[in-house]
Amino acid sequence: MATKPAGATAAEMELVAPAARLRRPGLRTVLWRFCRKKPLGAAGGVVMVVMVLTAVFANYLATHDPIATDAAHTLARSSAAHWLGSDHLGRDIYSRIVHGAWVSLIVGLGSTLLGSVLGGIIGLLSGYLGGKTDLVTQRIMDILQGLPLLVLALVMAAALGPSIQNVIIAISIPIIPRAARVIRSSVLTIREMQYVEAARGLGVGHLRIAFRHILPNTVGTFIVLTTAQLGSAILVEAALSFLGLGVPEPYPSWGRMLSVSAAEYAQKAPHLVLFPGFAISLAVFGSNLLGDALRDTLDPRLRGA
Amino acid sequence: MSVVIFVLLRLAPGNMVDILFSTGGYVSESDKQAIMKELGIDRPVWVQYLDWLRDLMTGNLGKSYRYDLPAWEIIKPLLPVTIELAVLSTIIAILLGVPTGVISAIRQDTALDYALRVFSLAGLSMPSFWLGMVIILMVVAWIGWIPPMTYVSPAENFKVHLVQFLLPALAVGYRSSALITRITRSALLEVMREDYIRTAWAKGQSGRIVIWRHALKNAMLPVITVIGIEFAFLIGGLVVTETVFNLPGVARLLVQAVLWRDYPVVQNLVMLIAVVVILSNLFVDMLYGWLDPRVRYGD
Numbered sequence: 001m002a003t004k005p006a007g008a009t010a011a012e013m014e015l016v017a018p019a020a021r022l023r024r025p026g027l028r029t030v031l032w033r034f035c036r037k038k039p040l041g042a043a044g045g046v047v048m049v050v051m052v053l054t055a056v057f058a059n060y061l062a063t064h065d066p067i068a069t070d071a072a073h074t075l076a077r078s079s080a081a082h083w084l085g086s087d088h089l090g091r092d093i094y095s096r097i098v099h100g101a102w103v104s105l106i107v108g109l110g111s112t113l114l115g116s117v118l119g120g121i122i123g124l125l126s127g128y129l130g131g132k133t134d135l136v137t138q139r140i141m142d143i144l145q146g147l148p149l150l151v152l153a154l155v156m157a158a159a160l161g162p163s164i165q166n167v168i169i170a171i172s173i174p175i176i177p178r179a180a181r182v183i184r185s186s187v188l189t190i191r192e193m194q195y196v197e198a199a200r201g202l203g204v205g206h207l208r209i210a211f212r213h214i215l216p217n218t219v220g221t222f223i224v225l226t227t228a229q230l231g232s233a234i235l236v237e238a239a240l241s242f243l244g245l246g247v248p249e250p251y252p253s254w255g256r257m258l259s260v261s262a263a264e265y266a267q268k269a270p271h272l273v274l275f276p277g278f279a280i281s282l283a284v285f286g287s288n289l290l291g292d293a294l295r296d297t298l299d300p301r302l303r304g305a
Numbered sequence: 306m307s308v309v310i311f312v313l314l315r316l317a318p319g320n321m322v323d324i325l326f327s328t329g330g331y332v333s334e335s336d337k338q339a340i341m342k343e344l345g346i347d348r349p350v351w352v353q354y355l356d357w358l359r360d361l362m363t364g365n366l367g368k369s370y371r372y373d374l375p376a377w378e379i380i381k382p383l384l385p386v387t388i389e390l391a392v393l394s395t396i397i398a399i400l401l402g403v404p405t406g407v408i409s410a411i412r413q414d415t416a417l418d419y420a421l422r423v424f425s426l427a428g429l430s431m432p433s434f435w436l437g438m439v440i441i442l443m444v445v446a447w448i449g450w451i452p453p454m455t456y457v458s459p460a461e462n463f464k465v466h467l468v469q470f471l472l473p474a475l476a477v478g479y480r481s482s483a484l485i486t487r488i489t490r491s492a493l494l495e496v497m498r499e500d501y502i503r504t505a506w507a508k509g510q511s512g513r514i515v516i517w518r519h520a521l522k523n524a525m526l527p528v529i530t531v532i533g534i535e536f537a538f539l540i541g542g543l544v545v546t547e548t549v550f551n552l553p554g555v556a557r558l559l560v561q562a563v564l565w566r567d568y569p570v571v572q573n574l575v576m577l578i579a580v581v582v583i584l585s586n587l588f589v590d591m592l593y594g595w596l597d598p599r600v601r602y603g604d
Contacts, residue, residue, distance in 0.1 A: 148540055148541030151578055158571075231429070235430075238432050238435075239544070258432075258435060270446075277432065281432070285427060289426065
């Protein structure tokens with residue numbers, strides 16, 4: 001009777017996840033340990049940081065206007081004026097790649113986050129509520145997952161029409177079932193834990209348990225999931241833009257840089273093909289390295305998933 | 306029994322496809338009415354769905370919007386190209402992926418292991434259409450021979466045909482091999498820690514026999530799953546690769562049909578892909594029971 005502190009509300013009495021009570025090592029220690037244990041993952045992290053910086057400071061890093069054409073200098077080789085040469089319209093490849101980083105990052109991150117958040121909520125509710133809701137949701141997810149990522153994104157992109165937002169939505173749709181599946185399996189274990197039972201016993205509502213008590217404990221899984229999907233999202237964006245269904249002009253997109261112009265002029269000017277492809281590969285490689293290392297560190301159960 | 310439920314549940318994509326194509330009306334407001342009428346999608350979704358199901362049951366797969374031919378008539382002649390490409394890519398992926406995975410596992414944490422892992426991760430990171438372009442460029446630069454950019458049938462010139470297919474298969478196969486390498490490596494590493502492997506070593510059996518006969522046999526289960534999944538999902542990679550190499554396959558048709566807004570063709574193709582995914586999943590499941598007697602399906 002006397003154990004209840006004066007003025008404590010039911011919410012304050014709720015037990016929080018035990019892990020949150022423990023003191024955690026500082027950010028610098030965590031980063032340092034990560035670099036020592038996972039050098040490849042750290043390298044991937046550096047690539048991603050460089051990409052973010054490039055995207056943010058594209059205006060300062062670029063030497064030319066990425067969409068300015070120059071009829072006098074078309075298909076130029078690498079030179080002091082055009083570091084990586086120019087394309088069939090005389091546009092500077094280097095500046096286009098620098099600005100393209102922004103498009104890749106926005107679309108990649110945007111679609112991954114959108115897909116993972118929607119999928120995460122579906123997975124959370126499906127896993128927590130169980131029963132028929134779970135069964136029906138999982139079958140719908142099965143159906144969505146039965147199609148290759150690119151095929152579904154392709155059809156969605158065509159249906160929605162070309163614009164940056166629509167490309168983000170189109171790529172996020174195939175990510176939803178993958179996210180829902182992973183979050184659900186993680187919720188299924190957490191749901192059975194004693195502290196959840198304790199919260200129930202205290203009369204905490206279902207929604208509150210799901211979002212306040214279970215959701216925070218899926219954060220590790222969530223981070224792993226998003227980094228793992230980021231690489232494929234960037235690849236799908238490149239493929240969509242390559243096929244002419246992705247990010248529309250005038251945004252310089254790495255995928256589109258490889259499409260019409262590059263295919264036609266490849267023999268004469270191989271740099272048109274090589275450099276944007278390197279940019280895509282490096283970005284995806286970086287996020288894959290980082291994703292792998294994070295998965296091993298944060299959620300070993302997902303290994304090989 | 307479980308297999309039947311599995312197939313029934315997975316067969317449902319038709320529903321989703323219908324939904325996809327009712328949103329297709331957004332594409333262009335002026336065409337919207339015409340398309341809707343043409344496709345009959347001005348009616349309630351469930352009516353369309355039942356209609357579509359009935360058509361499917363009676364073998365009526367819809368008419369192409371563009372060619373005024375039954376959609377299936379357009380798809381059918383293109384199937385062999387895609388099947389040949391998919392099979393070739395899978396063979397390349399297995400030949401490349403399994404040995405690299407095994408070497409990577411037995412030389413765990415050596416420089417060789419790291420190099421092979423980076424090699425396979427690079428495969429996962431490169432867009433296959435770009436890899437295809439680079440392969441063409443390399444062939445041109447080193448051999449000075451330009452691969453034919455129009456389809457050559459095997460009857461016409463078998464050698465050219467084979468080369469024409471091997472190049473894209475290489476581009477797609479490299480990517481799938483990366484997944485196979487990773488799974489082979491992790492599965493083999495897990496199996497190598499088991500007691501019966503230690504017993505085999507203790508019996509004094511040679512390393513080669515222990516690895517290839519004892520360990521790999523049990524490590525193959527997850528590998529086969531991945532091969533099965535990859536085979537179905539190759540279509541995703543082929544979509545762009547067939548476009549790059551200008552091969553008249555089903556995957557390229559999908560892109561064209563999407564660009565032309567030829568919905569009946571797209572719908573049929575999406576269904577076809579879903580069916581292929583289901584069938585290869587089913588095949589892998591059945592293979593499981595045969596490979597591993599511990600796996601049993603409901604009595």
